Amino acid sequence: MLPLPGHTDGHLGLWLPGAGADGVLLVGDAVWNERAFTHGELPLPPLRGDREAYEGVVRELTRLHRERPDLAIVPSHCTASLERIRGRG
Numbered sequence: 001m002l003p004l005p006g007h008t009d010g011h012l013g014l015w016l017p018g019a020g021a022d023g024v025l026l027v028g029d030a031v032w033n034e035r036a037f038t039h040g041e042l043p044l045p046p047l048r049g050d051r052e053a054y055e056g057v058v059r060e061l062t063r064l065h066r067e068r069p070d071l072a073i074v075p076s077h078c079t080a081s082l083e084r085i086r087g088r089g
Contacts, residue, residue: 004030006054021070024085030057033078037061 004013007029017023035041036058061073074081 004028004057005050006030006052006057007049009049011049022068022072024072024074025064026074026076027061028076030054031061031075031078033075034073034081036075037065037073 001012001014004011004027011028011030013028013030014026015023016026031037031042040062042055042058064071065073072081072085074085
């Protein structure tokens with residue numbers, strides 16, 4: 001588990017290292033869809049979170065996506081990411 005602050009206090013993600021080439025990183029609501037870290041499209045500001053921490057998490061996810069393209073980063077509301085993971089099975 002790893003902290004993904006910003007969306008809400010105490011928000012966490014889960015890395016599953018054995019799933020796929022570089023694994024799967026479940027980011028929950030850290031971002032709503034992959035376009036946040038693939039295209040820089042940020043959703044609305046976090047409702048109860050910290051905007052600065054939130055933007056820092058998005059920057060880190062963007063870096064991970066570029067440096068580790070085989071790491072599947074999966075936001076909980078992103079149908080495209082979920083379908084890609086289902087196709088790996």
